[in-house]
Amino acid sequence: MSFRLRIFLLVLLVAGTAIGATAWMTLSLTSREVYRVDQVRVTEAREQHEEEIVGTIRRFAVLHGRWPGVDAVVGDLAERTGLHIRLETREGEALVDSDHLEQKSTGPVQLQSTSLDPIPWIDQATQEAARRIGTARDREPEVVLRTGERLVTPPPTRARPALPADLFGPLPPVGDPTYRAYVQVVQYRAALVAVRCLGESSAWDSALALEQSPYLGPDQRTASPACVDTGTDKVSRDTGWLEDVWAQLAECDRTGEAFIKCLTAGFGQAASTTTAVPVEIFFGVGQETDFAGLRRPALIGATALLVAAAVGTAWIARRVSRPVRLLTGASLQLASGRLDVRVPTHGQDDLARLSGAFNAMAEALQRSEERQRRLVADVAHELRTPLSNLRGYLEGLADGVIEPSPELFASLHEETLLQRRILDDLQVLALAEAGELGYAPVPLDLSELTETAATVHRAVAQNAGVEVVVDAPEPVEVCADPDRMRQVLGNLMSNAIRYTDAGGRVELRVARDGPDAVLTVRDTGVGMNPEEVSRVFDRFWRADPARHRATGGSGLGLTIVRRIVADQGGDVTATSEPGLGTTFTVRLPAVTDIATLLDK
Structure with a gap:
């Protein structure tokens, strides 16, 4: 997997996770607040409409005796009240x-529901009669209830009484409430059978x-008198059910409030075998927040954010990976030998600094390679001429063309010494540039050394x-290697004498300049132009090649001088004017207290 792809996936994962977490948190908080508001709304609406809703649903169940068809009623109630209504058994x-x-x-x-047991209510007159009987018996157990001009006998017998001839006629006169409740239960069951018969045989609604x-x-x-007779006959033939209903109603204690409670409970139990099953009514918010409508903008927004995150991530990945890719390609080219390769740098960030560091490294490698090639070329050039001379003389001696003489052998010996000096200087320079040239610094009086x-x-x-003139009026202490400093002074003075014509002068001056010890070697020689001054410390460079060979210089002396001075914490510079001479200035850290230096 590429670096760009890894960055892309990582940033996209972080962005997607952040967007998803933010969206989830926002929707969670929103839904939680909406749920809280909805609960307040449903509570208020329930308090306002619960009685209407329960009454309407109960009336449907009582009139139909079953629940099929109630969905139209519930739908109408939900639309009118704005509530979410749910019926469960x-x-x-x-x-x-x-x-x-x-x-x-x-x-x-x-969670809190309203229970609904959809049974009809006992006739109001029956309830009043039962309440009066219970009250009268509390007051005087032997007194019978007087209703109009008629006296009611004490509690009914266990024997089931006969039903009225016209079952759907008016209830028996207010007398015994037990019998009236019994007839009402039978009427309700027979009426349900009759209306269901009507609904099956005609276009009548199957409702009471x-x-x-x-x-x-x-x-x-x-x-349809036939359906009425069907209902009457069906109930009348169910003697077992009639016996159970009568027995349950007749067993009620006719004293106090217990009578009306027992009669009502018995009536409800008998009617429950005929009517619809009890249900629980649950209420919720009807005009619920349309999260489906909210999801589409939320989805569009989340998608837009993800697309923006993907585009931004791709841009970031490209911006980050492009410099890395360029650096990788440049490194491979550099390793293959293309030392001139560079990478563009933009901005001030870490990648820009990395690119700048790479370019600096490549520049240093290129300069090092160029110096190495130039060194090899210079060494070859410097050794080719004397070796060619030696070869020519040796071949001439071998062929008898040249007569051997002490002067010839002295010249050949001089030429070999020159090659040896060149090789020795090359070895010193190589050791110095590799950091392996040994130094033994000690407290040293630069004036005395000069x-x-x-x-x-x-x-x-x-x-x-x-003429050689020295101006060193006072001791100037430095910490340096005496042998190496003699080598520095020897090279500088040799060059000054070599390039100064007869009648000229070489001046050596030692002085203090603040914290530095300054050694100046000035000659009145031929001098150099600015271009030559800029190259004076290069290997094998010489302002006058012909004179250089004549005087036997190696061309490495000033390069070695600069290396030795730099290794001891100083620097050396050159200034010159053509025809007026050249000045070399060596600066080294001065030592003010020799005792302190020795203690260290």
Whole structure:
């Protein structure tokens, strides 16, 4: 996997994770806040509409005796109240959900539900009669209830009484409430059978016309007497059920409030075998926030962010990897020998500094290679002429063309000494540039060293007709290798004497300049132009090649001088004017306290 691809995938992963986490957190907080607001809304709407909703659904169940068809009622209620309504049996089976009716995903509902047991209510007159009987017995157990001009006997017997001839006629006169409740239960069951028969045999709706006795309306009774008879006959023949209903109602204790409670409970239990099953009504927010509508802009926004992240990541990867790729290619070219290769640098960042460092390294390698090639060429050039001379003389001697003489042998010996000096200087220079030239620095009086060097070279200077003058009025202490410093002074003075004509002068001056010790070697020779001054410390360079060969110089002396001075913490410079002479200035760190230096 390439570096650019790794960067691209890494940054894209980070960006995608950040975008996803931000989107998830935003949607979570939004949905949580929406859910909280929705709960407040559904609670308020429930308090306002719960009674209406429960009453409407109960009425449907009482009139139909079953739940099929309730979805239209629930849908209408949900639309009018703005609530999400869900009906479940007590076993958890969903009967109808208003969100499904609206073809939406099911939204959340409140955990607290409203129970609905859809049974008809006992006739109001029956309830009043039962309450009066219980109250009268609390007051005087032996007193019988007086209703109008008629006295009601004490509790009914266990024997089941006969049903009225016209089952769907008015309830028996208010007398025994137990019997009235019994007849009402039978009426309700028979009425449900009759309306279902009507719905199957005609276009009538399979619903009761009334919520109370006798439950069948006049139109229903006259529309199909056969269905009315079917309902009456079916219930009348179910003697087992009739016996159970009567026994349950007749067992009620007729004292106090217990009577009405027992009668109501028995009535409800008997009716529950006929009517729809009990349900739980759950409420939720109806106008739920349309997250589907929110998802599309959110998806578009997230996609746009990911595309922008991908484009930005690709740009970053390209910007980061391009300099790396250029550096890699340049390094391969450099390794293959193309030392002139460079990479472009832009800006001030780390990659720009890396590119600059690579270019500096390549430049140094190229200069080193060029110096090495120039050194080889210079060495070959410097050795070719004397070796050719030696070869020519030796071949002439061997062929008898040249007569041997002491002067010839002295000349040949001089030529070999010159080659030896060149090789010795090359070895010193190689050791110095490799950092392997040994130094033994000690406290040294530069003035005294200069006087000694001048004394050594005065004889050569006198033979050349050159005056040597030393100006070193006071001791100037440095820490340097004495032998190497003598070599420096020897090279500088040899060059000065060599390039100064007879009658000229070489001046040596030692002085202090702040923290530095300064040694100056000035001659009144031929001098150099600025281009020659810039090359004076190059290997094998000489301003006058002919004179150089005549005087026996190697062309490496000034290069060695610069290396030795630099290794001891100093520097050497040259200034010159044609026809007026040349000045070499050596600067070394001065030592102010010799005792302190020796302690170190």
